[in-house]
Amino acid sequence: MARVLVTYGSTRGSTAGIARWVGDALRRDGHRADVVPARDATGGVDVTGYDAVVIGGALYAGIWHKDARRFARRNARALRERPVWLFSSGPLDRSAEEKDIPPVRGVAKRMARLCARGHATFGGRLAADAPGMMAASLAKKMAGDHRDRDHVAAWAASVSAALRVEQPSG
Numbered sequence: 001m002a003r004v005l006v007t008y009g010s011t012r013g014s015t016a017g018i019a020r021w022v023g024d025a026l027r028r029d030g031h032r033a034d035v036v037p038a039r040d041a042t043g044g045v046d047v048t049g050y051d052a053v054v055i056g057g058a059l060y061a062g063i064w065h066k067d068a069r070r071f072a073r074r075n076a077r078a079l080r081e082r083p084v085w086l087f088s089s090g091p092l093d094r095s096a097e098e099k100d101i102p103p104v105r106g107v108a109k110r111m112a113r114l115c116a117r118g119h120a121t122f123g124g125r126l127a128a129d130a131p132g133m134m135a136a137s138l139a140k141k142m143a144g145d146h147r148d149r150d151h152v153a154a155w156a157a158s159v160s161a162a163l164r165v166e167q168p169s170g
């Protein structure tokens, strides 16, 4: 059993939902998972109290959510000392289910810096009545919930399996 911190950056709540699904799947596999917004975790959570960390962030204009970036930057040293996985959420279509979407450049750099074990891109969600000019304009064509809980659970299962290998006694 591993103690896992699942933390995320989310503006409109859909990445928070994915993080909760990751936490649920890890718990079903017998791990202890705390799911915490990265905004709160950055100053308030001791990463050294966890065996592993999953960091998720929504994509906006090709950039990982600032709360996820800040968490990764501020905790870089502790993160490098334990297994870390990253995920991104964004595509407002089926593309994330149809193929593996590689991390955007900034996330790929962060993966290298943290020696992250893996990354997944999951479909996102945008409400038809999303506030904000850019969001409203995007929503005209792309509104909908493109998150796939099975995809998220399958990825979380791969994280879980890797943790079992690292901690066979748990």
Ligand SMILES: Cc1cc2nc3c(=O)[nH]c(=O)nc-3n(C[C@H](O)[C@H](O)[C@H](O)COP(=O)(O)O)c2cc1C
Pocket (backbone or CB within 6 Å): 009, 010, 011, 012, 013, 014, 015, 016, 058, 059, 060, 061, 062, 063, 089, 090, 091, 092, 123, 124, 125, 126, 134, 135, 138
């Ligand atoms: C203004 C705007 C820009 C976006 N840019 C991207 C993008 O570059 N790449 C992407 O995959 N998704 C993009 N999206 C989709 C969001 O990532 C998606 O809605 C995501 O689920 C939002 O997560 P959140 O609800 O946790 O904030 C964008 C959405 C908006 C409103």
